[in-house]
Amino acid sequence: MSDQHYVKDSENAYSALCRCIDFVVIQVSLFFILYFQHEELTNLYLVVGLIASIGFVFAADSHNLYRSWRLGEFSRVASYTFLCWVAGIFSVVIFLFFSKTSLDISRLVIGSWMLFNCFALAGWRVLFYVFLFKRRRAGYHTKKVAIFGLTSSGELLADQFVNKPETGYTLSGFYDDRADTRTESKYTELVLGGINKGIELAKAGDIDVIYIALPLAAQKRIESVLRALGDTTIDVFLVPDFFTFNLLNARLSHVGAIQTISVYESPMTGPSRLLKRIEDVLGASLILSIIALPMLVIALLIKLDSTGPVLFKQLRYGLDGRAIKVWKFRSMSSMDNGDVIQQAVQGDSRITKLGAFLRRTSLDELPQLINVLSGSMSLVGPRPHAVAHNEQYRKLVDFYMLRHKVKPGITGWAQINGWRGETDTLEKMEKRVEFDLEYIRNWSISFDLKILVLTVFKGFIHKNAY
Known part of the structure; x- marks a missing residue:
């Protein structure tokens, strides 16, 4: 078996379910519009619905719409959903143009369907997220989080946990080997000890998730921490302290199978x-x-x-x-x-x-x-x-x-x-x-x-x- 050490794009456990729901919503909404417009369901409409679904799902995969948005802003989810549906509409328009079948379907049906789906695809996500947020605010499906390293990126991460309880993450504290005099921060009082203590608590099962936010210069320390945490079953995430740089349009990209992080890149691409x-x-x-x-x-x-x-x-x-x-x-x-x-x-x-x-x-x-x-x-x-x-x-x-x-x-x-x-x-x-x-x-x-x-x-x- 090949030993490929590269990062894979994350997807949540519900990604397959979300794809199925999107597919069903697109098809059912078409049937709904046909029924109320008193139009017959022909094979052409079935093909159009299938092409729109494939175009939408393909675009959604390309934009990582099915990744975990537990810590994401819903406004971005909604905008991504809209853009992906535009891709689905474009797929339908291309098909109708080259197949010369646009005269065989009702423009009123297609127009109503396209507009309705803008709200339907975002709407079910709103209901789903509201349900999850309420459950997490009530204390269900929550996870205790520890951050290794009181760095700038660690503080920004902590702000997300503290200010957004609906994500279901509860910040238990920071673990940092530096003395208090070197870690002046609003979160100084949440420093509960050194990193070794955090590792011990992780092994004891007192922590659910660990975010390692150590400086880039601490590469050997990061490696030793990862090896130690390899003896546990908790979720571990690496958050390099890139905020020492003036990041422009930072995002994941690939060189073949190797994943990289852009640091200085123009947002005006594609x-x-x-x-x-x-x-x-x-x-x-x-x-x-x-x-x-x-x-x-x-x-x-x-x-x-x-x-x-x-x-x-x-x-x-x-x-x-x-x-x-x-x-x-x-x-x-x-x-x-x-x-x-x-x-x-x-x-x-x-x-x-x-x-x-x-x-x-x-x-x-x-x-x-x-x-x-x-x-x-x-x-x-x-x-x-x-x-x-x-x-x-x-x-x-x-x-x-x-x-x-x-x-x-x-x-x-x-x-x-x-x-x-x-x-x-x-x-x-x-x-x-x-x-x-x-x-x-x-x-x-x-x-x-x-x-x-x-x-x-x-x-x-x-x-x-x-």
């Missing part, structure tokens, strides 16, 4: 990348159709206000640190684009009279909608900095270049939170990077829409815009 691009193209096209005439007026006023071109194209870093040319309305008498660039400061003599107004209202950024349509920028993302400033701050600010794991944006999370304009202190740039990385870690279409809406109210005019 379907997410396509959704982001659709958002950019539709949004930029809509905005340009509205502001095309005002942009022409601004261009004419720039020509009348001062000599020089209407547009200024400056080299900046884009996705993956590649140089791009960012378009702006010219707002200065000089156009710096070299190795040394002086940031605009309040009362800067280089700023033209019209340019001061354009910069104060952020109207000088409007031509970047062309960048968005061309694909070098997005509507929302970290604001691009001049190449010279990138080279300066990447040496001064930790994780600075991770901003470029996504496309730069016309507006961003840092900007609407006030971190824009001149970075005359290192702290200002650090805060800007902090908010940019927070955006990347938490990216979603809804987050983008939130930023776009907030930009209308607080993103155009700001005291730091000059």
Whole structure:
């Protein structure tokens, strides 16, 4: 037998049952819609139901929908369910198109069925989770949990157990070999002894689950703990203290049979990348159709206000640190684009009279909608900095270049939170990077829409815009 030491994706004991329930719900809901629409159940409807079920289950497997969500947020379960059902619908549409059978079924039936299943597939999960949560809150099916290592990841894990009793996990305490003076934490009083004591309690059956949250540097200690716990039958989970790093889109991935953990990776991959691009193209096209005439007026006023071109194209870093040319309305008498660039400061003599107004209202950024349509920028993302400033701050600010794991944006999370304009202190740039990385870690279409809406109210005019 081959000795393959790699991690397998976890699935809960109910995964097979959940697949069966999903299959039944999809089929029964189709029969339900047919009955109330007084349509005959034909072989074609049976095939359509089967294809939708296969498409949904396949997508659900790909998105780990059937894994254990005991400690997961139900909002994510619901969103994953919806996305997987979209995959099922897409499978049906492809089948009907290539088989040329779309005229043989009722569009009203199929449309009602597709809409109904959005609620049915999520609905049974709601009822199931409510039932489990109530049982666990009442003390049934609970497990006593111990955490080895009072690290940052251990504390975050403990917060989940303490704040979510419905998960059925009860935190019994921490076990850490370090002295109390080295473990300052809100959970210090829950440190019940060293790790060896925790192992003894595990062997005695006083603990149900152990999470090992030791630092990455303690590899030998982790190995010795795992060997000791190999003499028990309790569940053991390894939670490496990755929070010493600025994780971006951390997730499991594979290289053949070897499982890896991504540390620095863009969230814009696969379907997410396509959704982001659709958002950019539709949004930029809509905005340009509205502001095309005002942009022409601004261009004419720039020509009348001062000599020089209407547009200024400056080299900046884009996705993956590649140089791009960012378009702006010219707002200065000089156009710096070299190795040394002086940031605009309040009362800067280089700023033209019209340019001061354009910069104060952020109207000088409007031509970047062309960048968005061309694909070098997005509507929302970290604001691009001049190449010279990138080279300066990447040496001064930790994780600075991770901003470029996504496309730069016309507006961003840092900007609407006030971190824009001149970075005359290192702290200002650090805060800007902090908010940019927070955006990347938490990216979603809804987050983008939130930023776009907030930009209308607080993103155009700001005291730091000059």
